[in-house]
Amino acid sequence: MSGRPSKLTLLRPKWLLLHAITLAACAAMIWLGHWQWRAAIRHHGDLRNYAYALQWWAFVGFTVLMWFRVVSDHLRPAEDAGPAQPPAAPPSRYLGYTQAPSSPAVETDPERRRLNAYLAHxxxxxREATE
Incomplete structure (x- = not known):
């Protein structure tokens, strides 16, 4: 298997919903751009209305571009990262600040020391409860 998703996955319900929302958004923005263009003509060529009309159509272009990027990213083959190595220890549910292994652990703030000691506890x- 090549690791590349099939194009048929784009016909699943969540993808069909994305396609429908994209089409509906594009249709609405095209309609809004056309409406804004007519408003500009009605106001005797108000430049601001023409700019808004062009802006709506630019939004359509951006929406189509982003839809294309999402679909092409989904269809791109997965990168082979090599064999996955299991973690040395299961991750903790309690997260706190830890120093990088290469830097000395200098903690001068007593509040931080107390918090880290509590999280370590x-x-x-x-870990004892899960073993």
Missing amino acids: LNAAD
Whole structure:
């Protein structure tokens, strides 16, 4: 298998919903651009209304571009990252600030020290409960 998703996946319900929303948004923006263009003519060539009309049509172009990018990203083959290595230890449910391994652990703030000690205690208790 090539790792590339089939184009038939674009016919699944969530993709059909994306296609329908994209088409509806484009149709609405085209209609709004046309309405704004007629409003500009009605106001004897008000430049601001012409600019708004062009802006709506630019939104259509952006919407189509983003739809194309989402679809092409989905159909792009997955990168082979090599064999996945299992994590050394299961991740903790309790997250806190940890120093990078290469930097010395210098903690001068007593509040931070107390918080990290509490999180370490919760993590140890959680690991004991799961073993």
